[in-house]
Amino acid sequence: MPLSRDEQFNAIAAELGYSFEGEIKIGGNYTSVLRHAEYVYISGQVPRVGSDIVVRGRVGDETSLAQAQLAAKICVMRCLVLLRNSLGSLDKVAGILRMTVFTQSAADFTQQSEVGDAASDILYRLFGETGVHTRTSVGVYQLPKNASVEIDMIAIAREGACSGGTR
């Protein structure tokens, strides 16, 4: 019997060596995830685990492509936790419409797509064709708390998926 998506998520988390089960706290008057009709919007996520930003710094300078790819994986796992908490289960996800990947880049770092690929690969592994999304990858100058990567997302919920508040 194949793994459920939630079990598969746990397997990926174990491989990465991080737990994503802690509460995702918000400092301001906004929310991490908001659903309207079948559309689920997820706020920009940095590679935070607990209270630590795991990957910081300018990619292509003090931070390597491999570290940025790890950052992208952590960002997308955080998006997925929010999605799971909002819908009850990742099995309630009907699609991912858009992912935007912001990489804190050195002046001559041009592999923003390769950073995004690390996040896209997790979506594909977890959801298969259902996880195939549109994507925009750009290189920004800074990110909150000196994070190396930030990712936001718009997902589609299956009809009838419940919607938990997650502010």
Next chain:
Amino acid sequence: MPLSRDEQFNAIAAELGYSFEGEIKIGGNYTSVLRHAEYVYISGQVPRVGSDIVVRGRVGDETSLAQAQLAAKICVMRCLVLLRNSLGSLDKVAGILRMTVFTQSAADFTQQSEVGDAASDILYRLFGETGVHTRTSVGVYQLPKNASVEIDMIAIAREGACSGGTR
């Protein structure tokens, strides 16, 4: 009797010391606000009042966090004027799905979230829980006309809200 949202908007404008009632002109072949079904998209707004960009420059360098927060407030007030003009009244707003906050940042300025908070606070003050939105805050390298901040938004209109053209 509590203030209507439109009256509350005017009170916030008075506190900020700016009038947002002038026409918002567009230079090119696009529009400031566009509604489709209940979704209202608002173009990126810089902190312009009349023909002046009120807050310019790189935040964390020539421009302070406090000035950037003022810029974010002006940007979000401009978004709100567009929303009000499009729907007839801010009382027709059913929610804010997404706000994206772009801050023109110095190389080591990492308080983009604190800039975004200033805008989120205005939405919460005006709309309460209805104004709780998802948010993405990033640090960019430049913005049109050397603006310090640019904000765009997707809002939800109440059923039956009229939709005025606002090109």
Next chain:
Amino acid sequence: MPLSRDEQFNAIAAELGYSFEGEIKIGGNYTSVLRHAEYVYISGQVPRVGSDIVVRGRVGDETSLAQAQLAAKICVMRCLVLLRNSLGSLDKVAGILRMTVFTQSAADFTQQSEVGDAASDILYRLFGETGVHTRTSVGVYQLPKNASVEIDMIAIAREGACSGGTR
């Protein structure tokens, strides 16, 4: 008899001197275009023709505004090819909700809106009032493959437009 939008697209392509008919290949586990209900999301497009990035470099430094405007035109033409391939014809487009224009900018380059105007002009020429969209233009620090401009888009499909897979 007026030109169809697809004929008009071909006329603009001929003026620009580029062919956009080659397959648009994707390197990773994502897609160039994805439709849900009437919403069509298009991934960030760089000014690529065939396997070449036609306009590279930092705008306002090694790359001029005029070259960046050409880049923006090529980016939007790529978005339009994807839209056409997805819907069968540009005549199936009912609107453009949002265009986001990312310009790889020099520290003091502040004409990001003028870059975006070049893309908006093509949408207006092709679609008339139907092509009037909301827009966000920002100046980023780098882009994939050192592209000077990247553009993504959300379009609206007419009811009944078919949807071809385009991964």
